[in-house]
Amino acid sequence: MAWLTTTYLIDSEPETIAARAEALAIEQSVECPLEAVRDQRIRDEVVARVASITPAGSGRYRVDVEIAVQTVAGETAQLINMIFGNCSLWENVQFVDVALPPDLLARFPGPRHGIAGIRALLGAPHRPLTSAAMKPQGMSVAQLAAMCRTFALGGIDVIKDDHGIADQAYSPFEARVRACQAAVNDAVRATGKPAFYAPHLIGTPRVLRERARFARDEGVRFVLVAPMVVGLPAFRDLVDEFPDFVYLAHPSFGGAARIAPPLLFGKLFRLLGADAPIFVNYGGRFAYAQDDCGALAAAARAPWGDLAPSLPVPAGGMRLDRVDELLGFYGPDTMLLIGGNLLLAEGDALLARAQEFVAKVAGAGAAV
């Protein structure tokens, strides 16, 4: 029998933690009273089991549970269901880690490009990378394309749609992708330096597929997708069907309190094929702890079976004046994404500000 191991933090009184851990193991496997499990084979081979309970601070325990691999049947959606399905409904349970045995892990190809693939496309084998977001939504296609061109001329590596940009009347998907892709191509011809436009793919699975086809036909190589918005299984399908795209994964709808951010964004997104997980940086608009951000970046890059390392992309209230500090913390295998802070300038000043960002990253990269 093969087992995968899930880890949860459970808030509990000391005298009830053993029973609560056992209840969780049953909930995540047979989901019925053990008395109703009469077949010894099922008791031995299907019922999940508590592997360890360790104190993890006041009133909190770290619980490892072993779940039978055969219950997952090698499938993405069923993996989610078995590792954090019903127990997600318990208020005082946080899902913090998962370890998959090699045969199950091999069912998940993970990032098709990862850090090495992104560096190859950008012709940047060592330095830290840069990204900017086009916003605010509401701008016309022509305005977005002009901003895209400016960022590419400024030397930014990856220029992405704001994740709020979808297929609105003010910047319809097809017209936008065509114009922004042309704009970035123009800039690349002018500068001789690679740069990529990453449109936001969002929609139900049928819409996602149509938009992915359109983008591919327009020569797009990078895309932005929010796996929790489109659904983790739909994200997996998309990566399998369009493996040539580099996937920037956006954290929207990630409601991370119940799944630890290093696990959701660092490991699970990567497992399903994210090449570069975007996450909210410490000290910005979101209250993520620096330790969590460090753990997330480490998880994204750590050796894990045959999975390619994915490229951490800290974002969310980033500022130019923090470039040195952030690259000192995250190291060079990082893409810094600065959104709104770049946009405090406009016109020629925006170009200069983009160039300043690129120069700061290059300078910091030489130092780290």
Added chain:
Amino acid sequence: MAWLTTTYLIDSEPETIAARAEALAIEQSVECPLEAVRDQRIRDEVVARVASITPAGSGRYRVDVEIAVQTVAGETAQLINMIFGNCSLWENVQFVDVALPPDLLARFPGPRHGIAGIRALLGAPHRPLTSAAMKPQGMSVAQLAAMCRTFALGGIDVIKDDHGIADQAYSPFEARVRACQAAVNDAVRATGKPAFYAPHLIGTPRVLRERARFARDEGVRFVLVAPMVVGLPAFRDLVDEFPDFVYLAHPSFGGAARIAPPLLFGKLFRLLGADAPIFVNYGGRFAYAQDDCGALAAAARAPWGDLAPSLPVPAGGMRLDRVDELLGFYGPDTMLLIGGNLLLAEGDALLARAQEFVAKVAGAGAAV
């Protein structure tokens, strides 16, 4: 300009709540400093705005935000992104309600069958309805089919797969659906009373579609789907593509702390087409408050544009001895789902226990 209204509970000090509410409105629309929004049209028509801030208990505020309908572009995935995308990443924000203006609501057909359709299929215009789950997973196809037959002979209305049952080697999807559908048909011929088998559809969108086709071809009319596991947009696609199914929606992976259960299970699942949302009942294995359960059932049935009412299905540690109490609380437009507690009996005793459940519900139904 048309606006939708979202409501959040935000934990905050009194002196910072105004700024936090404003920051949330910006986060859920243009997501950049207001200084970077230079176009007055975008400021007027795209930037979300705080409509009201009301105290909601100690250190907590209820905040209504108006979001421009045009940012949603009428799409399911983008709706999720705009109403609880990035702000899901803020720890002290809970998403508790959404109100859609008529034109936007009309883009969502909602349940295709709802309470009336389910009652018509079952030939049960007034009484409360019953459901049982086949478990534990690990049983063979023959064992599952036998249990399905027993429940149908016992008079249960809807017999569903346990939500942990997917396409495992011990009960592969196609063989299971064929056998259980045949078993329920046999029982219906014997009793003359309608009963339905609801297989669990789970998978990436491509797999979901294949399984839905197979089930439809086998004559299946009810299915079980966990919308948060497969992804809300994928659920919407499935309902649109297979409108003849009655959809039981399972709460797995619903991690409900950050989205209020009445909103997620009562409203959003219904909006996307769930005919009958299954939810965890108060006083069972989950710590849901009775008030939340009542609000959830009320939301599932409440008048809402042209959406059909959906049928509340309380579940999760239900017991036969609570039938009277629960029907007194929820009323007759309810389907009671008892899983493990029925399975404390086996063989002939299981048939008797199913009959007892059915009789109790009929008796309680006559009283309510």
